[in-house]
Amino acid sequence: MKNLKLKSARAALDLSQQDLADKVGVSRQTINAIEKGDYNPTINLCRAICKVLGKTLDEIFWEDE
Amino acid sequence: MKKTTVYVLSLIAALALIGFSIFFLKDQFKGDNVWSSDWSVGVSVEDGIVAHETSLSEFTISKAGDYNFSFSWLPSGYSKKNVTEVPSHELGFVTVLLLFDKSKDLVYATASGAMTADTTLTLSPGTYCAEYHYLTSIEQYEEYAAKYLCGAYSAPYWAREQAGTFASLQKNGNWTMEYSMKVSSLSDASYATSLGMLMGFLLGLCLVFMILALITKGNRLKSPKYDERQEIERGRGFKYAFFCMLIILFALSVFSAGGFFDARDFLVTYSLAMFAGVNVYVLYCIWHEAYFALNQKTTYVIVMFFLIALSNLALTIFSYFDGILIQNGKFGYGVLNLFCTITFFNMFIVMLIKRCVNARSEDSL
Numbered sequence: 094m095k096n097l098k099l100k101s102a103r104a105a106l107d108l109s110q111q112d113l114a115d116k117v118g119v120s121r122q123t124i125n126a127i128e129k130g131d132y133n134p135t136i137n138l139c140r141a142i143c144k145v146l147g148k149t150l151d152e153i154f155w156e157d158e
Numbered sequence: 159m160k161k162t163t164v165y166v167l168s169l170i171a172a173l174a175l176i177g178f179s180i181f182f183l184k185d186q187f188k189g190d191n192v193w194s195s196d197w198s199v200g201v202s203v204e205d206g207i208v209a210h211e212t213s214l215s216e217f218t219i220s221k222a223g224d225y226n227f228s229f230s231w232l233p234s235g236y237s238k239k240n241v242t243e244v245p246s247h248e249l250g251f252v253t254v255l256l257l258f259d260k261s262k263d264l265v266y267a268t269a270s271g272a273m274t275a276d277t278t279l280t281l282s283p284g285t286y287c288a289e290y291h292y293l294t295s296i297e298q299y300e301e302y303a304a305k306y307l308c309g310a311y312s313a314p315y316w317a318r319e320q321a322g323t324f325a326s327l328q329k330n331g332n333w334t335m336e337y338s339m340k341v342s343s344l345s346d347a348s349y350a351t352s353l354g355m356l357m358g359f360l361l362g363l364c365l366v367f368m369i370l371a372l373i374t375k376g377n378r379l380k381s382p383k384y385d386e387r388q389e390i391e392r393g394r395g396f397k398y399a400f401f402c403m404l405i406i407l408f409a410l411s412v413f414s415a416g417g418f419f420d421a422r423d424f425l426v427t428y429s430l431a432m433f434a435g436v437n438v439y440v441l442y443c444i445w446h447e448a449y450f451a452l453n454q455k456t457t458y459v460i461v462m463f464f465l466i467a468l469s470n471l472a473l474t475i476f477s478y479f480d481g482i483l484i485q486n487g488k489f490g491y492g493v494l495n496l497f498c499t500i501t502f503f504n505m506f507i508v509m510l511i512k513r514c515v516n517a518r519s520e521d522s523l
Contacts, residue, residue, distance in 0.1 A: 119386070
Protein backbone atom coordinates (compact mmCIF):
# COMPACT_ATOMS: atom_id res chain seq x y z
CA MET A 94 0.00 0.00 0.00
CA LYS A 95 1.32 3.42 -0.96
CA ASN A 96 2.42 5.71 1.86
CA LEU A 97 0.91 9.01 0.73
CA LYS A 98 1.28 10.52 4.22
CA LEU A 99 5.04 10.29 3.97
CA LYS A 100 5.04 11.79 0.50
CA SER A 101 2.85 14.73 1.50
CA ALA A 102 4.83 15.37 4.69
CA ARG A 103 8.04 15.41 2.68
CA ALA A 104 6.53 17.71 0.05
CA ALA A 105 5.27 20.03 2.77
CA LEU A 106 8.87 20.58 3.86
CA ASP A 107 9.92 21.07 0.22
CA LEU A 108 12.23 18.06 0.38
CA SER A 109 12.99 15.80 -2.55
CA GLN A 110 13.37 12.04 -2.06
CA GLN A 111 17.12 12.51 -2.32
CA ASP A 112 17.11 15.28 0.31
CA LEU A 113 15.15 13.14 2.75
CA ALA A 114 17.33 10.13 2.00
CA ASP A 115 20.50 12.14 2.68
CA LYS A 116 19.13 13.45 5.99
CA VAL A 117 18.02 9.99 7.13
CA GLY A 118 21.14 8.22 5.85
CA VAL A 119 19.58 5.84 3.33
CA SER A 120 19.44 5.64 -0.48
CA ARG A 121 16.89 7.54 -2.53
CA GLN A 122 15.53 4.22 -3.79
CA THR A 123 14.78 3.16 -0.21
CA ILE A 124 12.60 6.28 0.38
CA ASN A 125 10.98 5.67 -3.00
CA ALA A 126 10.29 2.02 -2.07
CA ILE A 127 8.72 3.09 1.27
CA GLU A 128 6.48 5.65 -0.44
CA LYS A 129 5.40 3.11 -3.06
CA GLY A 130 4.72 0.54 -0.34
CA ASP A 131 7.32 -1.88 -1.72
CA TYR A 132 9.35 -1.89 1.46
CA ASN A 133 8.38 -1.96 5.14
CA PRO A 134 11.03 -0.03 7.09
CA THR A 135 12.28 -1.06 10.53
CA ILE A 136 11.19 0.90 13.56
CA ASN A 137 14.58 2.61 13.69
CA LEU A 138 14.25 3.93 10.15
CA CYS A 139 10.62 4.99 10.83
CA ARG A 140 11.80 6.98 13.85
CA ALA A 141 14.62 8.59 11.84
CA ILE A 142 12.20 9.64 9.09
CA CYS A 143 9.69 10.99 11.62
CA LYS A 144 12.41 13.02 13.36
CA VAL A 145 13.49 14.66 10.08
CA LEU A 146 9.88 15.39 9.07
CA GLY A 147 8.91 16.56 12.57
CA LYS A 148 6.02 14.12 12.79
CA THR A 149 5.04 11.23 15.05
CA LEU A 150 5.04 7.59 14.04
CA ASP A 151 1.24 7.59 14.09
CA GLU A 152 1.06 10.55 11.74
CA ILE A 153 3.26 8.99 9.09
CA PHE A 154 3.01 5.23 9.47
CA TRP A 155 -0.31 4.46 11.16
CA GLU A 156 -3.02 3.39 8.76
CA ASP A 157 -6.33 5.28 8.79
CA GLU A 158 -9.39 3.26 9.82
CA MET B 159 42.59 2.38 7.86
CA LYS B 160 45.09 5.13 7.01
CA LYS B 161 46.43 5.31 3.49
CA THR B 162 50.10 5.01 4.49
CA THR B 163 49.32 1.88 6.51
CA VAL B 164 47.56 0.40 3.48
CA TYR B 165 50.60 1.17 1.29
CA VAL B 166 53.04 -0.43 3.69
CA LEU B 167 50.90 -3.53 4.31
CA SER B 168 50.19 -3.99 0.60
CA LEU B 169 53.86 -3.58 -0.27
CA ILE B 170 54.92 -6.16 2.34
CA ALA B 171 52.21 -8.58 1.17
CA ALA B 172 53.15 -8.07 -2.50
CA LEU B 173 56.86 -8.67 -1.80
CA ALA B 174 56.08 -11.77 0.26
CA LEU B 175 53.87 -13.13 -2.50
CA ILE B 176 56.48 -12.45 -5.18
CA GLY B 177 58.96 -14.40 -3.02
CA PHE B 178 56.54 -17.30 -2.59
CA SER B 179 55.66 -17.31 -6.29
CA ILE B 180 59.33 -17.48 -7.31
CA PHE B 181 59.92 -20.25 -4.77
CA PHE B 182 57.05 -22.37 -6.08
CA LEU B 183 57.79 -21.72 -9.73
CA LYS B 184 61.42 -22.72 -9.15
CA ASP B 185 60.16 -25.87 -7.45
CA GLN B 186 57.91 -26.61 -10.38
CA PHE B 187 60.78 -26.60 -12.83
CA LYS B 188 63.15 -28.78 -10.86
CA GLY B 189 61.18 -30.98 -8.50
CA ASP B 190 58.94 -33.10 -10.69
CA ASN B 191 61.49 -35.11 -12.57
CA VAL B 192 61.01 -38.87 -12.13
CA TRP B 193 63.69 -40.00 -14.51
CA SER B 194 65.76 -38.55 -17.31
CA SER B 195 68.63 -39.60 -19.47
CA ASP B 196 70.65 -38.14 -22.34
CA TRP B 197 73.11 -40.11 -24.39
CA SER B 198 74.59 -40.25 -27.83
CA VAL B 199 75.09 -43.34 -29.98
CA GLY B 200 77.25 -43.85 -33.01
CA VAL B 201 75.02 -45.83 -35.39
CA SER B 202 76.81 -47.61 -38.22
CA VAL B 203 74.98 -49.38 -41.02
CA GLU B 204 76.82 -51.86 -43.20
CA ASP B 205 75.00 -53.93 -45.82
CA GLY B 206 71.69 -53.18 -44.13
CA ILE B 207 72.88 -54.35 -40.74
CA VAL B 208 73.16 -52.01 -37.78
CA ALA B 209 76.11 -52.60 -35.52
CA HIS B 210 74.34 -51.03 -32.58
CA GLU B 211 70.99 -52.79 -32.71
CA THR B 212 69.16 -52.08 -29.45
CA SER B 213 69.36 -49.69 -26.57
CA LEU B 214 67.50 -50.30 -23.30
CA SER B 215 66.58 -47.97 -20.45
CA GLU B 216 64.56 -48.68 -17.34
CA PHE B 217 62.76 -46.41 -14.93
CA THR B 218 60.45 -46.98 -11.97
CA ILE B 219 57.16 -45.32 -11.20
CA SER B 220 56.22 -45.30 -7.51
CA LYS B 221 52.88 -43.50 -7.65
CA ALA B 222 50.04 -44.03 -10.12
CA GLY B 223 49.08 -40.97 -12.14
CA ASP B 224 49.63 -38.93 -15.27
CA TYR B 225 53.21 -38.52 -16.43
CA ASN B 226 54.77 -36.40 -19.11
CA PHE B 227 56.87 -38.61 -21.36
CA SER B 228 59.25 -36.43 -23.31
CA PHE B 229 61.78 -37.88 -25.76
CA SER B 230 63.84 -36.98 -28.78
CA TRP B 231 66.35 -38.47 -31.16
CA LEU B 232 68.24 -36.22 -33.47
CA PRO B 233 71.42 -36.43 -35.51
CA SER B 234 74.30 -34.62 -33.90
CA GLY B 235 74.21 -30.87 -34.55
CA TYR B 236 70.41 -30.59 -34.56
CA SER B 237 68.09 -29.51 -31.80
CA LYS B 238 64.34 -29.27 -31.10
CA LYS B 239 64.33 -25.88 -32.77
CA ASN B 240 65.46 -27.13 -36.15
CA VAL B 241 64.09 -30.68 -36.11
CA THR B 242 62.25 -30.02 -39.38
CA GLU B 243 65.56 -29.31 -41.08
CA VAL B 244 66.96 -32.78 -40.36
CA PRO B 245 67.61 -34.47 -43.73
CA SER B 246 65.79 -37.70 -42.80
CA HIS B 247 66.17 -39.02 -46.36
CA GLU B 248 69.94 -39.17 -45.84
CA LEU B 249 69.74 -41.42 -42.79
CA GLY B 250 70.26 -45.10 -43.46
CA PHE B 251 68.00 -46.22 -40.63
CA VAL B 252 64.88 -45.36 -38.66
CA THR B 253 64.77 -45.19 -34.86
CA VAL B 254 61.94 -46.98 -33.13
CA LEU B 255 60.89 -46.41 -29.52
CA LEU B 256 58.92 -49.01 -27.58
CA LEU B 257 57.82 -48.57 -23.98
CA PHE B 258 56.84 -51.74 -22.10
CA ASP B 259 55.49 -52.25 -18.60
CA LYS B 260 56.74 -54.96 -16.20
CA SER B 261 54.38 -57.54 -17.79
CA LYS B 262 55.94 -56.79 -21.19
CA ASP B 263 52.71 -55.19 -22.37
CA LEU B 264 53.23 -52.37 -24.82
CA VAL B 265 52.51 -48.92 -23.38
CA TYR B 266 53.73 -46.68 -26.17
CA ALA B 267 55.38 -47.03 -29.56
CA THR B 268 56.61 -44.73 -32.27
CA ALA B 269 59.00 -44.62 -35.21
CA SER B 270 60.77 -41.91 -37.12
CA GLY B 271 64.05 -40.81 -38.63
CA ALA B 272 64.37 -37.87 -36.26
CA MET B 273 61.83 -36.49 -33.85
CA THR B 274 61.02 -34.68 -30.63
CA ALA B 275 57.77 -35.35 -28.83
CA ASP B 276 55.91 -34.79 -25.57
CA THR B 277 53.05 -37.02 -24.59
CA THR B 278 51.00 -37.70 -21.48
CA LEU B 279 50.87 -41.28 -20.26
CA THR B 280 48.80 -42.67 -17.39
CA LEU B 281 51.15 -45.03 -15.60
CA SER B 282 50.70 -47.49 -12.72
CA PRO B 283 53.42 -48.16 -10.15
CA GLY B 284 56.12 -50.49 -11.45
CA THR B 285 59.18 -50.73 -13.64
CA TYR B 286 59.03 -49.64 -17.25
CA CYS B 287 61.46 -50.47 -20.01
CA ALA B 288 62.13 -48.22 -22.97
CA GLU B 289 63.65 -49.98 -25.98
CA TYR B 290 65.24 -48.28 -28.94
CA HIS B 291 65.68 -50.27 -32.14
CA TYR B 292 67.22 -49.29 -35.42
CA LEU B 293 65.48 -50.46 -38.58
CA THR B 294 67.22 -50.43 -41.94
CA SER B 295 64.82 -52.05 -44.39
CA ILE B 296 61.21 -51.83 -45.46
CA GLU B 297 60.73 -55.46 -44.37
CA GLN B 298 61.92 -54.68 -40.84
CA TYR B 299 59.75 -51.61 -40.88
CA GLU B 300 56.72 -53.61 -42.00
CA GLU B 301 57.30 -56.27 -39.36
CA TYR B 302 57.55 -53.62 -36.66
CA ALA B 303 54.38 -51.86 -37.85
CA ALA B 304 52.43 -55.14 -38.01
CA LYS B 305 53.48 -56.06 -34.48
CA TYR B 306 53.19 -52.76 -32.65
CA LEU B 307 51.58 -49.98 -34.65
CA CYS B 308 48.77 -50.75 -37.06
CA GLY B 309 48.26 -54.50 -37.43
CA ALA B 310 49.22 -56.97 -40.17
CA TYR B 311 46.63 -55.81 -42.70
CA SER B 312 47.67 -52.18 -43.05
CA ALA B 313 51.35 -52.58 -42.11
CA PRO B 314 52.65 -53.03 -45.68
CA TYR B 315 50.89 -49.89 -46.89
CA TRP B 316 52.06 -47.94 -43.88
CA ALA B 317 55.63 -49.18 -44.20
CA ARG B 318 55.81 -48.37 -47.90
CA GLU B 319 54.34 -44.94 -47.38
CA GLN B 320 56.70 -44.17 -44.52
CA ALA B 321 59.71 -45.65 -46.23
CA GLY B 322 59.18 -43.22 -49.08
CA THR B 323 60.39 -40.46 -46.78
CA PHE B 324 63.57 -42.46 -45.96
CA ALA B 325 65.01 -42.94 -49.42
CA SER B 326 68.38 -44.05 -48.08
CA LEU B 327 67.24 -47.07 -46.03
CA GLN B 328 69.90 -49.77 -46.21
CA LYS B 329 72.44 -47.13 -47.17
CA ASN B 330 75.79 -47.67 -45.54
CA GLY B 331 77.22 -45.02 -43.29
CA ASN B 332 77.93 -43.78 -39.77
CA TRP B 333 75.72 -41.38 -37.92
CA THR B 334 76.00 -39.91 -34.44
CA MET B 335 72.59 -39.65 -32.84
CA GLU B 336 71.69 -37.68 -29.72
CA TYR B 337 69.01 -39.36 -27.61
CA SER B 338 67.07 -37.83 -24.76
CA MET B 339 64.27 -39.16 -22.61
CA LYS B 340 62.55 -37.59 -19.62
CA VAL B 341 59.66 -38.76 -17.47
CA SER B 342 58.11 -36.18 -15.17
CA SER B 343 55.13 -36.36 -12.88
CA LEU B 344 52.23 -34.19 -13.91
CA SER B 345 50.64 -34.62 -10.47
CA ASP B 346 53.57 -32.97 -8.72
CA ALA B 347 53.74 -30.28 -11.38
CA SER B 348 50.04 -29.51 -10.92
CA TYR B 349 50.54 -29.15 -7.17
CA ALA B 350 53.22 -26.53 -7.70
CA THR B 351 51.14 -24.91 -10.43
CA SER B 352 48.13 -24.64 -8.11
CA LEU B 353 50.18 -22.93 -5.42
CA GLY B 354 51.83 -20.70 -8.01
CA MET B 355 48.40 -19.74 -9.39
CA LEU B 356 47.08 -19.02 -5.90
CA MET B 357 50.09 -16.84 -5.13
CA GLY B 358 49.72 -15.05 -8.46
CA PHE B 359 46.04 -14.42 -7.74
CA LEU B 360 46.79 -13.01 -4.28
CA LEU B 361 49.58 -10.92 -5.75
CA GLY B 362 47.12 -9.51 -8.29
CA LEU B 363 44.66 -8.70 -5.50
CA CYS B 364 47.41 -6.90 -3.56
CA LEU B 365 48.35 -4.85 -6.61
CA VAL B 366 44.72 -3.91 -7.26
CA PHE B 367 44.38 -2.93 -3.60
CA MET B 368 47.51 -0.79 -3.84
CA ILE B 369 46.33 0.93 -7.02
CA LEU B 370 42.93 1.59 -5.43
CA ALA B 371 44.65 3.04 -2.36
CA LEU B 372 46.73 5.27 -4.62
CA ILE B 373 43.82 6.65 -6.62
CA THR B 374 41.34 6.96 -3.75
CA LYS B 375 40.87 10.53 -2.74
CA GLY B 376 40.99 11.44 0.95
CA ASN B 377 43.13 10.06 3.72
CA ARG B 378 41.04 7.04 4.58
CA LEU B 379 39.67 4.20 2.52
CA LYS B 380 35.93 4.34 3.00
CA SER B 381 34.23 1.07 3.79
CA PRO B 382 30.97 0.66 1.87
CA LYS B 383 27.82 1.59 3.78
CA TYR B 384 24.47 0.08 2.87
CA ASP B 385 21.09 0.94 4.30
CA GLU B 386 18.75 -1.68 5.77
CA ARG B 387 16.76 -2.25 2.55
CA GLN B 388 19.98 -2.71 0.58
CA GLU B 389 21.28 -5.24 3.13
CA ILE B 390 18.05 -7.25 2.79
CA GLU B 391 18.22 -7.16 -1.02
CA ARG B 392 21.86 -8.21 -0.95
CA GLY B 393 20.93 -11.13 1.27
CA ARG B 394 18.23 -12.14 -1.22
CA GLY B 395 20.76 -11.80 -4.03
CA PHE B 396 23.13 -14.17 -2.19
CA LYS B 397 20.31 -16.67 -1.72
CA TYR B 398 19.35 -16.67 -5.41
CA ALA B 399 23.02 -16.87 -6.47
CA PHE B 400 23.57 -19.83 -4.16
CA PHE B 401 20.58 -21.72 -5.57
CA CYS B 402 21.65 -20.81 -9.09
CA MET B 403 25.09 -22.34 -8.46
CA LEU B 404 23.50 -25.50 -7.06
CA ILE B 405 21.17 -25.80 -10.04
CA ILE B 406 23.98 -25.23 -12.54
CA LEU B 407 26.24 -27.82 -10.88
CA PHE B 408 23.37 -30.30 -10.70
CA ALA B 409 22.46 -29.67 -14.35
CA LEU B 410 26.09 -30.09 -15.44
CA SER B 411 26.39 -33.39 -13.56
CA VAL B 412 23.12 -34.59 -15.14
CA PHE B 413 24.38 -33.64 -18.62
CA SER B 414 27.72 -35.25 -17.80
CA ALA B 415 26.01 -38.50 -16.83
CA GLY B 416 24.21 -38.45 -20.17
CA GLY B 417 27.49 -37.87 -22.00
CA PHE B 418 26.61 -34.38 -23.30
CA PHE B 419 29.21 -32.65 -21.16
CA ASP B 420 32.39 -33.71 -19.36
CA ALA B 421 32.08 -32.64 -15.71
CA ARG B 422 35.74 -33.68 -15.23
CA ASP B 423 36.57 -30.55 -17.19
CA PHE B 424 36.82 -28.77 -13.83
CA LEU B 425 37.89 -25.41 -15.22
CA VAL B 426 34.69 -25.00 -17.23
CA THR B 427 32.40 -26.75 -14.71
CA TYR B 428 33.38 -24.71 -11.68
CA SER B 429 33.98 -21.42 -13.43
CA LEU B 430 30.61 -21.70 -15.20
CA ALA B 431 28.87 -22.26 -11.86
CA MET B 432 30.88 -19.48 -10.17
CA PHE B 433 30.29 -16.92 -12.88
CA ALA B 434 26.59 -17.83 -13.13
CA GLY B 435 26.31 -17.25 -9.35
CA VAL B 436 28.21 -13.97 -9.57
CA ASN B 437 26.01 -12.81 -12.45
CA VAL B 438 22.80 -13.60 -10.59
CA TYR B 439 24.00 -11.88 -7.41
CA VAL B 440 25.40 -8.76 -9.07
CA LEU B 441 22.59 -8.27 -11.57
CA TYR B 442 19.93 -8.77 -8.88
CA CYS B 443 21.66 -6.24 -6.61
CA ILE B 444 22.09 -3.70 -9.42
CA TRP B 445 18.44 -4.00 -10.43
CA HIS B 446 17.26 -3.62 -6.81
CA GLU B 447 19.58 -0.67 -6.13
CA ALA B 448 21.60 -2.60 -3.60
CA TYR B 449 24.89 -2.93 -5.46
CA PHE B 450 26.31 0.53 -4.85
CA ALA B 451 26.91 1.69 -1.32
CA LEU B 452 25.52 5.02 -0.13
CA ASN B 453 28.98 6.59 -0.25
CA GLN B 454 29.97 5.22 -3.66
CA LYS B 455 30.25 7.09 -6.96
CA THR B 456 28.37 5.13 -9.60
CA THR B 457 29.60 6.81 -12.79
CA TYR B 458 33.22 6.00 -11.98
CA VAL B 459 32.34 2.32 -11.37
CA ILE B 460 30.28 2.05 -14.56
CA VAL B 461 33.16 3.41 -16.65
CA MET B 462 35.60 1.10 -14.86
CA PHE B 463 33.40 -1.95 -15.55
CA PHE B 464 33.19 -1.03 -19.21
CA LEU B 465 36.99 -0.76 -19.41
CA ILE B 466 37.44 -4.07 -17.59
CA ALA B 467 34.96 -5.72 -19.99
CA LEU B 468 36.86 -4.30 -22.98
CA SER B 469 40.27 -5.41 -21.68
CA ASN B 470 38.93 -8.92 -20.99
CA LEU B 471 37.40 -9.02 -24.47
CA ALA B 472 40.80 -8.14 -25.93
CA LEU B 473 42.46 -10.87 -23.83
CA THR B 474 39.82 -13.38 -24.95
CA ILE B 475 40.44 -12.53 -28.61
CA PHE B 476 44.22 -12.76 -28.14
CA SER B 477 43.95 -16.10 -26.34
CA TYR B 478 41.68 -17.40 -29.11
CA PHE B 479 44.20 -16.53 -31.81
CA ASP B 480 47.11 -17.78 -29.66
CA GLY B 481 45.31 -21.11 -29.27
CA ILE B 482 45.08 -20.75 -25.47
CA LEU B 483 41.29 -20.38 -25.36
CA ILE B 484 40.67 -23.82 -26.83
CA GLN B 485 43.34 -26.48 -26.47
CA ASN B 486 42.85 -30.03 -27.75
CA GLY B 487 39.14 -29.43 -28.12
CA LYS B 488 38.80 -28.21 -24.52
CA PHE B 489 38.61 -24.76 -23.04
CA GLY B 490 41.88 -23.49 -21.52
CA TYR B 491 42.39 -20.81 -18.89
CA GLY B 492 41.42 -18.17 -21.47
CA VAL B 493 37.81 -19.15 -20.77
CA LEU B 494 38.03 -17.15 -17.53
CA ASN B 495 38.57 -13.98 -19.59
CA LEU B 496 35.57 -14.93 -21.70
CA PHE B 497 33.38 -15.35 -18.61
CA CYS B 498 34.73 -12.05 -17.19
CA THR B 499 33.90 -10.29 -20.46
CA ILE B 500 30.31 -11.59 -20.37
CA THR B 501 29.91 -10.73 -16.68
CA PHE B 502 31.24 -7.17 -16.93
CA PHE B 503 29.30 -6.42 -20.10
CA ASN B 504 26.14 -7.74 -18.40
CA MET B 505 26.81 -5.48 -15.42
CA PHE B 506 27.52 -2.48 -17.63
CA ILE B 507 24.34 -2.96 -19.69
CA VAL B 508 22.08 -3.56 -16.66
CA MET B 509 23.54 -0.47 -14.94
CA LEU B 510 22.79 1.64 -17.99
CA ILE B 511 19.23 0.30 -18.27
CA LYS B 512 18.65 0.88 -14.56
CA ARG B 513 19.90 4.45 -14.89
CA CYS B 514 17.42 5.09 -17.70
CA VAL B 515 14.57 3.53 -15.67
CA ASN B 516 15.51 5.61 -12.63
CA ALA B 517 15.71 8.80 -14.67
CA ARG B 518 12.12 8.26 -15.80
CA SER B 519 10.78 7.57 -12.33
CA GLU B 520 12.78 10.36 -10.66
CA ASP B 521 10.65 12.10 -8.10
CA SER B 522 11.97 15.50 -7.22
CA LEU B 523 9.22 16.29 -4.75
